[in-house]
Amino acid sequence: MEALPRETIVDVLESRLREDILAGRHPAGSYLPPERQLADGYGVTRTTLKHAFGRLVQAGLLETRHGVGTKVRDYARLGGADLLPMLVRHDAKWVREIFEVRRSVGALIAERAAARATSKQHAELRRLLDAVREAVGADAVQLADVEVHRALARATGNRVYVLLTNTLFNAYLPVRAALSGPFTDPETAHRRLAPVVEAVASGDGRKAHAAADAYLRVTEKIMLEGLA
DSSP states (O other): OOOOOOOOHHHHHHHHHHHHHHTTSSOTTOBOOOHHHHHHHHTOOHHHHHHHHHHHHHHTSEEEETTTEEEEOOHHHHOOGGGHHHHHHHOTTHHHHHHHHHHHHHHHHHHHHHHHOOHHHHHHHHHHHHHHHHOOSHHHHHHHHHHHHHHHHHHTTOHHHHHHHHHHHHHTGGGGGGGOGGGSSHHHHHHHHHHHHHHHHHTOHHHHHHHHHHHHHHHHHHHHHHHO
């Protein structure tokens, strides 16, 4: 068995600070108290505090100005989609909003893929679809399903769609285990997804858009029920 990673004091402090920022206890645009005061308040050393600050600066929640102090960034105005996994961990309600975007982007990707996919990409999509039916266990089925969607994005010929697809999947990664409902039966998962692949392979953009929208609505409903 693989040993579980141990949480360090920096991990704990980073988590506490992150939660305090996202919960509004340190409001956007405000400056944090002086380092010595803040370190005493959390019961840590200033060195530990600096390490935690460094991580939160990298995460886009803080900005430090020499001689001025450490400011809480307005992540809602300045942040990017890379913050989504952290926000989902803080509040699972973000998942509903992610799924709304997933639905509209996913349907558009299928439509574009129908217009642009090559015969080689059609064959890849069918092979990956078969892998959904052959996977063992809900986790493996879910991951196989993800690969079909990545391939659909690649088939559009637009790399931004690929990155958007990766971003949306990464966004709900922190709660993925609770979203396995649509993937518990490989045959059913395959049957739900097959119309999307076949519509894309037929080259009918309107049909592909409708099939993807239907698939994403059904799986979203099941996943949100599991999350609740």
